[in-house]
Amino acid sequence: MRKLFAELFGTFWLVFGGCGSALFAAGIPDLGIGFAGVALAFGLTVLTMAYAVGHISGGHFNPAVTIGLWISGRFNSKEIAPYILSQCVGAILAATFLYLILSGKEGFSIDATQAGAFASNGYDSFSPQNYAMVSAFIAEFVLTMFFIIIIIGATDKLANTKFAGLAIGLALTLIHLISIPITNTSVNPARSLSQALFVGGEPLMQLWLFWVAPILGALLGGLLYKNLLQDNK
Known part of the structure; x- marks a missing residue:
């Protein structure tokens, strides 16, 4: 239960801090933090929670991360459903x-x-800059794939794991700097679900992409690291 509560609290902080910065602070004339500020806020949420509760649950805070770690052999399949439920x-x-x-x-x-x-x-008219569905899918797929590779690599037994939280938080910041104009950035199905439920309408109908693309990207990222990058000696 400690692990599940840690995932719940961590994902809460990610959505509250990241989406909250976009809702409260991004658009204030002259003083707003803009896209860059929102990107940094998302990165800071993961960075802070990685050090606060990462030692308890592993610090996933994202269904795609959980699935990517599982396919790479770093997570027990029996814990996938409870983790994802807690994150949502x-x-x-x-x-x-x-x-x-x-x-x-x-x-x-x-x-x-x-x-x-x-x-x-x-995506389409619901993309901040009107990017098509294919563009949105590719962006979410590729960015989640690299996010998983960074997470697994930064926490590898051969890495300096003291700085893992920093690397992962900065990776999420970079991901948002790239893709806020494309999809408003997901790479996290739980984050997309929570906001779409309150909006309804077309954003809720488009939610499928923000589950499918990140999960497929996470699966590929986990497999690539396990089979091409990981030192199994």
Whole structure:
């Protein structure tokens, strides 16, 4: 249970901090943090939780990471479903708190016809810069693949694992710097689920891509590291 609570808290912090920065601070005229600030916020959430609770659960905070670690031989298959459930619950709880806070702002409403509504992910007209479905799929697939390779490599027995949290957090920052304009950045099915549930409409209909592409990318990343990069001696 300690592991599951750690995953819940870590994923809560990722969504609350990352999506919260986008909702509260990104768009303030002259003072807003913009795309770069949101990218940094997502990286900081993972970095801080990696050191806070990573020693308890492994610090996945993401269903795709859990699956990527499993296919690489670094995670027990019996724990996949409980981990993913905990991550999704944590993400949804965070989205609930974000909604409650935003509800206190005069005139607040979620416009399900707008790209990025409530920090949701999307493609076509729901992409921040109108990228097509194929572009969104490729971006989410490739970026998740590299994210998994970085995570496994940074935590390898031969690596300096004291800096693993820093490497992983900076990797997620870089991923967001690349892909916020494309999909509003997922690489995390739980993060996409939580926001889409509150938006509904087309963002919820497009949610499939933000589960399928990251999971496929994670599977390939895990296999590549296991078979091409890992020192099995």
